[in-house]
Amino acid sequence: MFTNLKKADSEIYQAIQNEISRQNDTLEMIASENFVSLAVLEAMGQVMTNKYAEGYPGKRYYGGCAQVDVAEDLARERAKQLFQADHANVQPHSGSQANIAAYFSYANAGDTVMGMNLDHGGHLTHGSPVNFSGRLFRIVSYGVDEKTGYIDMNQVAEIAKKEKPRLIITGASAYPREIDYQAFREIADQVGAKLIADIAHPAGLIAAGLLKSPIPHCHLVTTTTHKTLRGPRGGMILVGKDEENDMGMTTPKGKLKTISQIVDSNIFPGFQGGPLIHVIAAKAVAFKEALSDDFKQYSAQVIKNAKALAEKLVSMDYKLISNGTDTHLMLVDLRNKRLTGKKAEEALEQAGITVNKNMVPYDDQSPFITSGIRIGTPALTTRGMQEEQMREIGGLIDNVLTNIGNESIVTQVRSRVFDICQQFPLYQLE
């Protein structure tokens, strides 16, 4: 696959080879990562990367767009089918780009936006002061109940009534439970706010019909395409029901009639230039895969695996936020084990198990240290692993975390991790 690259740039070739080995030979348990199919990889590494295609299919600012129009049209149609949406914009380069364009479809700089507290599982783009969201909008945050670990819907309602946000964004990066989009919509309606769901994490599980869809309840839905949805790195915006533009938004060409037109205009020319058409082609391929029965079975296994791992960890006295999971991820509070997230992440990495340190709700450590780790099952499930492997891996995690600094345990676990990886081969690429 890489014969030309090997000759042209041996250093990058070598880094890629090393990364292939790392992905093949370690247990990838970062909840936001997955392994794309070879078909998706091929669609991404091809000549459409050469093409400028500012605009949208049929209405481009460049000639020669017939074939890239085919790719983008297929991606849009498949996305609409997958999520039962009226409109899909598949051009966002990332989840963050999707979010900024979605915000500006209903709000202007200085407006009040309500999102989930980053320390409780929210994402940077939901109002962190170091992100565009926190810098451009007046942010009010909601969080989870300290005792239950579930989103406190009473608190959401109270804050919304008091602060009267223009926009509420629901969705998270480290929340293990299903979100009640209908309840969020009722609150949004009571205070005259618009509702956006950011389903970057559970998108694949929603597409597979395993978690409830936000589409009927939200004004807009944003997502990444590379997590549970198992596509290339990128973003997308979905409009469930296209409606008249009640924002009164105009461009130099006149008033935009519908919310879909506003969304499209906010992505291009609003926040982006030319789309990454090779990535859009790969999104189309991934969406076709996600429409298959195999993907439904895969997604069901992702959840079964997460539940099996969560139960195993709880049985060894690990404290899980909300005591478990409905999704592909769990958040482990390590304070009773007298460990920080940073220490745990480092020790597990040495043993070939990749997770990320993560703040837990009401954490007393800084974001660089943290009291928790976030663990997910999408990538290992793609390799074909099931509940039996999850239970064994739970034991390996415990073995590492209860023997920090013990080199011989690390070596033993690393060797078992390698064996498990060989049993579930991933990429044969050279």
Ligand SMILES: Cc1ncc(COP(=O)(O)O)c(C=O)c1O
């Ligand atoms: C909930 C949520 N929204 C948005 C994003 C941003 O996606 P990206 O990293 O593609 O900008 C993430 C990424 O982790 C996320 O978890």
